[in-house]
Amino acid sequence: MSNMVEIRWHGRGGQGAKTASLLLADAAFSIGKYVQGFPEYGPERMGAPITAFNRISDERSSLHSNIYEPDYVVVVDPTLLSAVSVTSGLKKDGAVIINSNKDPEEFRPLLEGFEGKVYTIDAGVIAEQEIGRNIPNTPMLGAVVKISGVIPEDKFLEDMEQSLKDTFASKPHVIEGNMKAIKRSLQEVKGL
Amino acid sequence: MGIRERLSGNEAVATALRQINPDVIAAYPITPSTEVVHYFSQYVADGKVDTEFVAVESEHSAMSACIGAAAAGVRTATVTSACGLALMWELLYVASGTRLPLTLLVINRALSGPININNDHSDSMGARDSGWIQIYSENNQEAYDNYIMSLRIGEHKNVRLPVMVCQDGFITSHAVENIELLEDDKVKQFVGTYDPEWSMLSGKPTSVGPYDTPMFYFEHQYQRARAMVDAKNVILDVFKEYGALTGREYGLFEEYKMEDAERAIVVLNSSAGTAKYTCDRLREKGEKVGVIKLRVFRPFPLEELAKALSHVKAVAVMDKADSFSGIGGPVFTDVRHACYELEKRPHIINYIYGLGGRDVREEDFQLVYAALDEVIKSGKTGEIYRHVGVRGV
Numbered sequence: 001m002s003n004m005v006e007i008r009w010h011g012r013g014g015q016g017a018k019t020a021s022l023l024l025a026d027a028a029f030s031i032g033k034y035v036q037g038f039p040e041y042g043p044e045r046m047g048a049p050i051t052a053f054n055r056i057s058d059e060r061s062s063l064h065s066n067i068y069e070p071d072y073v074v075v076v077d078p079t080l081l082s083a084v085s086v087t088s089g090l091k092k093d094g095a096v097i098i099n100s101n102k103d104p105e106e107f108r109p110l111l112e113g114f115e116g117k118v119y120t121i122d123a124g125v126i127a128e129q130e131i132g133r134n135i136p137n138t139p140m141l142g143a144v145v146k147i148s149g150v151i152p153e154d155k156f157l158e159d160m161e162q163s164l165k166d167t168f169a170s171k172p173h174v175i176e177g178n179m180k181a182i183k184r185s186l187q188e189v190k191g192l
Numbered sequence: 193m194g195i196r197e198r199l200s201g202n203e204a205v206a207t208a209l210r211q212i213n214p215d216v217i218a219a220y221p222i223t224p225s226t227e228v229v230h231y232f233s234q235y236v237a238d239g240k241v242d243t244e245f246v247a248v249e250s251e252h253s254a255m256s257a258c259i260g261a262a263a264a265g266v267r268t269a270t271v272t273s274a275c276g277l278a279l280m281w282e283l284l285y286v287a288s289g290t291r292l293p294l295t296l297l298v299i300n301r302a303l304s305g306p307i308n309i310n311n312d313h314s315d316s317m318g319a320r321d322s323g324w325i326q327i328y329s330e331n332n333q334e335a336y337d338n339y340i341m342s343l344r345i346g347e348h349k350n351v352r353l354p355v356m357v358c359q360d361g362f363i364t365s366h367a368v369e370n371i372e373l374l375e376d377d378k379v380k381q382f383v384g385t386y387d388p389e390w391s392m393l394s395g396k397p398t399s400v401g402p403y404d405t406p407m408f409y410f411e412h413q414y415q416r417a418r419a420m421v422d423a424k425n426v427i428l429d430v431f432k433e434y435g436a437l438t439g440r441e442y443g444l445f446e447e448y449k450m451e452d453a454e455r456a457i458v459v460l461n462s463s464a465g466t467a468k469y470t471c472d473r474l475r476e477k478g479e480k481v482g483v484i485k486l487r488v489f490r491p492f493p494l495e496e497l498a499k500a501l502s503h504v505k506a507v508a509v510m511d512k513a514d515s516f517s518g519i520g521g522p523v524f525t526d527v528r529h530a531c532y533e534l535e536k537r538p539h540i541i542n543y544i545y546g547l548g549g550r551d552v553r554e555e556d557f558q559l560v561y562a563a564l565d566e567v568i569k570s571g572k573t574g575e576i577y578r579h580v581g582v583r584g585v
Contacts, residue, residue: 022368025198025368026198026368029198029370034369034370035198035368035369035370036367036368036369037367037368038362038363038366038367038368039362039366041224041309041310041362041366041549060369060370061469062330062331062464062465062466062468062469063465063466063469063554064331064360064363064364064367064462064463064465064466064552065466065551065552065553065554066551066553068553
């Protein structure tokens with residue numbers, strides 16, 4: 001399926017990588033795509049490395065395996081770079097997106113010879129400043145949408161606002177904070 | 193027609209439960225089916241259903257409570273996985289032997305030990321001889337559709353057997369995918385009201401489950417076995433009617449690119465999707481390969497399957513559970529048996545795969561198709577009891 005985009009998320013339990021993959025599936029669904037959003041379940045505990053996946057395509061994909069040759073890899077926690085081979089199988093013309101305030105090229109030595117594009121986004125700080133807590137998943141999601149182009153930005157913002165309104169009807173400040181964080185992440189990705 | 197949605201497999205079957213609004217659900221949560229109980233409890237709390245929800249203290253009690261409710265004559269359902277199903281074991285036989293058409297959603301998970309929360313089919317395959325109809329689901333859509341259809345099958349007067357509808361734990365239960373739902377009123381109309389011929393609340397004095405002496409027990413067992421045979425036609429009728437309503441008509445199994453296939457893989461649940469994907473890639477290279485996705489495992493579609501495999505040269509049957517018989521898994525022995533009467537029997541081999549959540553990949557099916565090619569070229573079936581995806585073999 002040539003039009004299929006495959007994304008692999010690496011995070012630690014509690015950081016919301018699974019939630020981010022489900023939000024991305026939601027947003028892609030809302031523009032008429034066929035989606036898969038699923039986590040890999042292992043021994044679940046706060047802080048343990050976890051993986052989540054997205055397939056986004058124009059036709060339904062019948063594949064039900066994990067993703068081994070992703071187009072994009074998202075690293076929600078940069079400390080994973082020394083523990084997990086995040087670029088394993090990542091396509092040469094694909095990209096890795098890392099949650100960090102550093103310049104993308106500083107990570108190159110940790111990426112096991114990956115020659116494709118590297119981006120960074122300071123998602124933790126954005127989340128702290130706009131949402132009030134270090135939950136980096138929504139700003140990471142913004143960066144993924146920016147870089148992958150799987151969803152037009154305006155449609156994405158519209159859909160996120162609606163999803164947040166549905167989920168946090170009684171907490172308007174959460175909606176506002178998350179929306180600000182997402183908008184900033186669309187602007188502040190480094191490596192473009 | 194239909195409502196376009198994106199739901200996980202667990203959300204999909206919980207939605208079907210909400211739309212059906214059973215009279216009684218007695219359930220005890222266990223990973224990976226817990227979410228279904230969560231969602232449904234919320235529907236109860238929000239007044240979206242008027243089901244009597246019984247929070248029991250174990251799966252043994254869950255099935256016991258369901259049997260009691262079903263014997264009283266009301267529509268009854270529950271959900272479980274793995275060890276939860278194992279704890280229901282004794283009562284599974286009571287439910288089918290007492291001819292109570294309750295429904296059970298099985299979110300397939302490996303049976304301990306060692307303990308493992310991930311997917312294989314050792315739970316429901318172990319229950320294949322318990323007198324329950326078993327229907328397997330490739331994805332969220334099929335889990336939803338199969339479940340809505342299951343009530344009409346089990347409750348039919350020629351069947352009156354309990355039904356389990358299975359889907360793969362985590363792989364589909366926790367994966368969000370596109371789905372087309374029916375409107376609530378259409379589901380309610382399709383399943384109708386349950387009006388059993390015999391029940392404790394019917395006004396006619398009825399005993400359910402008394403001691404069955406040697407004078408009658410055998411006849412009752414014969415009737416139960418006969419009902420399983422007769423269920424096949426009812427299943428096909430219900431599938432047809434549902435197809436007319438939704439545009440999604442299912443069979444006892446799905447034949448995928450089988451018309452001119454020389455090599456076939458027989459597989460059920462989520463990996464059937466991955467097998468079809470692999471089949472497509474090999475077809476692009478001109479290889480004559482196909483897939484049979486088994487959907488109804490009990491009753492077993494023996495003649496139909498034999499016919500579907502009659503023109504094939506070699507078949508690999510995939511089992512996500514081992515029978516520990518030393519001769520292959522449960523699907524394999526039935527499929528191989530089905531082909532015995534064929535004038536020209538294909539070579540048939542078995543692969544045990546994906547146990548305890550071992551990811552099942554396109555590469556695994558490529559390997560299986562390649563092995564079938566070897567069998568055809570050499571003309572020798574070779575070892576029938578094989579494994580794929582396990583290290584050190």
